[in-house]
Amino acid sequence: MAMLTVENLEASYGAVRALHGISIEVAEGELVALLGVNGVGKSTTLKSIMGVLRPVKGTITFEGQEITNRSPEKIVKRGISLVPEGREIFGTLTVEENLRLGAYVGFKRDRYKADLEEMFELFPILKDRFHQAGGLLSGGEQQMLAIARALMGHPKLIMLDEPSLGLSPAMTDQIFRLIVTLKERGSTILLVEQNAERALEIVDRAYLLANGQIEHAGTAEEIKRKVDVASVYFGDQTDADSCEVSL
Amino acid sequence: MMDKITAFIRKHQTVVLLAVPLVLAGVLISMFGSRLLLDIYTYFCVSLGMVYGLQVFMGNSGILSWTHVGFVGIGAYVTGILVTPPMVKEMGVPNMYPALVDLSLPVVPSILIGALVAAAIAALIGYPLMRLNDFASVITLFATLIVIHVVMTQWDNVTNGPRTFFGLPQWTTWGIALGGALLMLLVAYWFRESGLGLKLRATRDDRYAAAAIGIDMVLTRYLGFVLSALMAGFVGGLWALYITSFSPKSFYMAEMFLLLSMLVIGGSGSVSGATVGAVVVTIAREGLRQVEATINNAHVLSFEVFGLTELVMAVLMVMVLIWRPSGVVGGQELRLPRFGKKKDVPAEVDGLAA
Numbered sequence: 080m081a082m083l084t085v086e087n088l089e090a091s092y093g094a095v096r097a098l099h100g101i102s103i104e105v106a107e108g109e110l111v112a113l114l115g116v117n118g119v120g121k122s123t124t125l126k127s128i129m130g131v132l133r134p135v136k137g138t139i140t141f142e143g144q145e146i147t148n149r150s151p152e153k154i155v156k157r158g159i160s161l162v163p164e165g166r167e168i169f170g171t172l173t174v175e176e177n178l179r180l181g182a183y184v185g186f187k188r189d190r191y192k193a194d195l196e197e198m199f200e201l202f203p204i205l206k207d208r209f210h211q212a213g214g215l216l217s218g219g220e221q222q223m224l225a226i227a228r229a230l231m232g233h234p235k236l237i238m239l240d241e242p243s244l245g246l247s248p249a250m251t252d253q254i255f256r257l258i259v260t261l262k263e264r265g266s267t268i269l270l271v272e273q274n275a276e277r278a279l280e281i282v283d284r285a286y287l288l289a290n291g292q293i294e295h296a297g298t299a300e301e302i303k304r305k306v307d308v309a310s311v312y313f314g315d316q317t318d319a320d321s322c323e324v325s326l
Numbered sequence: 327m328m329d330k331i332t333a334f335i336r337k338h339q340t341v342v343l344l345a346v347p348l349v350l351a352g353v354l355i356s357m358f359g360s361r362l363l364l365d366i367y368t369y370f371c372v373s374l375g376m377v378y379g380l381q382v383f384m385g386n387s388g389i390l391s392w393t394h395v396g397f398v399g400i401g402a403y404v405t406g407i408l409v410t411p412p413m414v415k416e417m418g419v420p421n422m423y424p425a426l427v428d429l430s431l432p433v434v435p436s437i438l439i440g441a442l443v444a445a446a447i448a449a450l451i452g453y454p455l456m457r458l459n460d461f462a463s464v465i466t467l468f469a470t471l472i473v474i475h476v477v478m479t480q481w482d483n484v485t486n487g488p489r490t491f492f493g494l495p496q497w498t499t500w501g502i503a504l505g506g507a508l509l510m511l512l513v514a515y516w517f518r519e520s521g522l523g524l525k526l527r528a529t530r531d532d533r534y535a536a537a538a539i540g541i542d543m544v545l546t547r548y549l550g551f552v553l554s555a556l557m558a559g560f561v562g563g564l565w566a567l568y569i570t571s572f573s574p575k576s577f578y579m580a581e582m583f584l585l586l587s588m589l590v591i592g593g594s595g596s597v598s599g600a601t602v603g604a605v606v607v608t609i610a611r612e613g614l615r616q617v618e619a620t621i622n623n624a625h626v627l628s629f630e631v632f633g634l635t636e637l638v639m640a641v642l643m644v645m646v647l648i649w650r651p652s653g654v655v656g657g658q659e660l661r662l663p664r665f666g667k668k669k670d671v672p673a674e675v676d677g678l679a680a
Contacts, residue, residue, distance in 0.1 A: 129538060155540030167535035169528050171595065171657055180528050183521060184540045212658075228539065 080143070082107045082267055083128070083159075083236055088137035090120075090127045097123045099291040100137070105236065105269050110262045114275040114302075115288035121271040122164055124288075125238050128269075129161045130154045142235070155184055160234035162225045164241045164271075170214030174205055177213050177224055181231030198227045201260070219250035226257070230266075237261070238269045243277070255281060279303055340659040341515050344601050345508055348374075352504045364500055366612055371503035372565045374604045377588045378510035378597065379557030382517050383550045385594040388530035389459075392582055393467045396474035397444040397555040399577030401562025403478070403485055404440035406494050409433055409567070414493035419486040426484065433497050437563030444559025448552045456547040459533070471582065478574035485574065492571035498564050506564045510557055515597045517553060518659075526550050580636070584611075587643045593653020598660040603653065610642065611635050 081104040090098040098120045105111045113121045126132040128139055130151040139147045146154055169177050178198065182191055199206040202223045208216060213224055222242055229237055239258070243251040251274070259281050262268060272278040279285060279299045287295040287306060295306050335342065348371075355367045380394045408431045410418070415427050431439070455466050479488045498506075517523045529536040529543045536543060566572060584607065592603020614635040621631045646653065 131534070131537065151537045152540045152542050155538070161538050163535060163538055167532050167538070169531035169535065171531055172524070172527055176524055176527075179521075180524060180541070181539055183525065232539065 081105060082109075082142060083269070084138075084140040085124070085128065086138045086140070088124065088127055088139065089135045090123055090132055091135055092123075092132075096135075097291055098127070098134075101288070101291070101293055103286050103293070103296075105267060107235075107267050108262075108265060109284065110258070110268045110270065110282045112270045112272055112275075112278045112282040112285040112299075113288060114272060114278060114285055116273065119288040120291040121288055122240055123291075125161055125240055125269070125271060128154075128238065129159065155232070155234075158233075158235035159238065160184075160229040160232055160236070161238045162229045162240060162242065164244060168213040168216075168221050168224050168228065170212065172213055173210050174208045174213060174216070174224060175210060177228050178205070178231050181228035184232035184234075194231055194233075198230065201230075201257070202227055219246050219253065222246065222250075222254060223257075230261075234266075236267045236269065238271070240271045241273060242270070243272065243274055251277070338515075339661055340598060341511065343660050343662070344511060344598060348507065348511075348601075349504065352500055356500055366608070368498070368500040368503045368568060370604065370608045371500065371507040372498070372561060372568060373585070373588065373608065374507040374601065375503075375510040375561035375564065376558060376585055377592075377600045377604045378507070378514040379554050379561060380585055380589050381594060381597060381600040382514050382523075382557060383547075383554035384589060385596070385600065386518060386523050386526040386530060387547050387550055389467070389547070390464045390586075391467050391551075391554070392464070392586075393448075393470045393474070394554065394558055395577045395582040395585060396471045397448060397558035398562035398565065398581075399474065399478060399574065400444040400447060401437075401440035401559030402566035402572060402577070403491065404443045404559070405436045405563035405566045406491050406572075407484070408436035408439060409495065409497075410493045418493050419482075419491065421483050422486070423483050433495075433567065437560060437567070440563040441556050441560035444562065445552050445556035448555030449548075452548050452551045452555075453544070456544045456551060471578070475574055475578050478577070488574060490571050490573045494567055494570045496568065496570050498568035503564060503568065506561060510561060511597065511601070513553075513557060514600070515659075517550070518597060522546060522549060583636075584639070587639050589653075590643055591646045591654060593650075593655040593657055595652055595657030596655055596659045599653045599655035599657065602655050606654065607639065610638065614638055 083103075083105040085101060085103045088098055088101045089096070101120065101124055103111070103113070103124070113124060115121055123132065127134045130146070130149050130153070133148060137147070138145055141154075141157055141159060144157075146157060169180070172180070178195065179191075182194060204220055205224060205227060208220065213221065216224060226237075226239070226242070242254050242258070246254065255277060258268065258270065262281075270278060270282065275287075279302060282299050284296070284298050285302050286293050287302060295302055297305065352367060352371070355363050359367070376394070376398055379397075380391065383389070383394070384391045407415070407426055408429055412427050412430055415422055419427075451470065455463065455470070458466055478485050481487070482489075485491060518527070525536070525541045525546045528539075528541055529546060533543050569576075588603040588607045589600055590603070591606055592601065593599025618631050618634045621627065650656065
């Protein structure tokens with residue numbers, strides 16, 4: 080059975096309907112991607128799952144229990160963690176404090192030290208930067224901190240919103256490698272990416288979104304075979320620019 | 327064992343760095359200073375206690391709180407009503423409710439009750455206010471101060487209205503004021519470093535990200551607000567027992583502005599900032615007061631100079647806000663520079679284990 084099931088999700092920003100009935104599933108241990116250009120509703124889907132945005136219609140089920148319309152705090156405690164777009168770390172707090180905050184979700188003092196060590200192994204740079212303010216870190220380091228912060232809470236499902244956004248190609252490589260590492264460690268991941276080709280190299284399955292709907296769904300192989308990914312991005316002019324919504 | 331103690335002190339060295347000079351200054355002034363200097367020091371310690379209370383909420387939540395001095399006032403009035411002997415109250419506050427006139431408690435319980443009443447009022451009005459952000463929160467907290475002030479000036483069965491409330495014993499000495507300031511320092515420092523304080527600081531940095539990692543912003547703010555009011559009420563009692571007579575205007579804009587300038591100039595983000603700000607503002611204020619008096623006494627001008635202090639404080643605050651928005655100290659706690667074991671930070675950062 081799927082860990083996360085989203086059925087017929089509709090969401091809107093005021094009068095603007097952003098999602099027109101989206102259904103996705105993520106099974107335990109899977110790495111699933113939501114792909115699509117700007118403004119098709121990828122981030123909106125994540126926000127709705129997280130409870131930051133109240134869906135208009137549809138149901139969201141996590142581990143067999145409905146979590147639609149729950150508050151973000153409650154959803155986090157159930158084990159879903161969102162690494163938001165644009166690396167929203169706490170800039171005036173130190174790396175240590177950022178990580179500690181991530182751990183508060185299910186705070187167990189005896190595990191904190193061990194978890195930190197694990198994070199240092201995954202992200203050695205965080206050890207060097209431990210007492211520095213988060214805002215002083217580079218973009219890539221902030222992204223790592225944001226991911227590490229989410230991991231500190233031992234989420235059952237991690238949702239990554241455009242983790243490669245604004246990073247150098249080298250750093251993007253690192254982030255993608257990290258995502259693979261996380262999957263190998265057993266994490267369940269829902270990844271939102273604009274860089275569809277890169278994402279399809281690493282994910283198990285993917286959903287391709289367009290205009291608030293799912294256009295294609297399938298394994299990475301199927302998507303690659305069925306869809307000319309480039310055409311989705313450049314091909315038909317669904318005036319992606321004019322309806323671009325910065326979420 | 328020794329290692330653990332050293333590690334503990336090293337970790338919390340900020341408290342030592344702030345407390346030692348404070349205590350030292352007090353001891354030196356009491357031994358060698360003039361009566362005036364000791365008065366200034368005592369007043370400074372009480373103000374410092376108020377600024378620590380303000381820092382707990384405003385510094386950690388990032389919400390400008392004008393209400394703070396109102397809670398100081400509540401603490402002061404409650405303490406005054408409880409401590410002042412019935413005979414004095416009968417004379418001083420002719421309209422007071424008989425039940426209040428008969429009350430008479432020792433000093434320490436009175437101060438504690440004053441603090442609890444301030445906290446209870448904050449708890450009563452705080453929850454809806456904590457849901458607001460940005461301008462809305464500033465304006466409502468400002469309005470709350472006005473409401474508290476109006477109640478103080480109008481409820482003459484309790485506060486003697488706009489007239490002076492007097493007759494308190496002068497119980498607060500420099501030592502007690504210092505003790506109060508140190509206690510507030512510990513509470514403010516503990517709160518900032520505690521899980522709750524950390525969560526509150528996270529909501530200050532980014533409330534959406536804070537929600538995304540499971541922080542209940544309203545509740546966190548609310549608890550900070552109530553603690554801050556508790557501290558304000560406590561220091562208000564100490565202040566009342568030092569000044570011995572006061573009126574509602576002692577707890578209004580001018581005083582609030584002074585507290586805000588202390589916190590903003592020093593840097594609201596840390597307890598160290600609150601301390602440094604209080605020192606700077608007190609020295610500047612007392613210095614300017616002397617200048618003002620000298621100019622006026624010398625009669626070199628055809629008019630009296632007054633308001634110079636406020637003017638310079640305002641300019642100072644504007645300057646700090648332009649050039650160092652996070653205050654003189656800049657948001658972090660004071661710590662000694664680390665000796666010896668500076669780690670080599672690689673110049674080219676390669677963050678991930680391959």
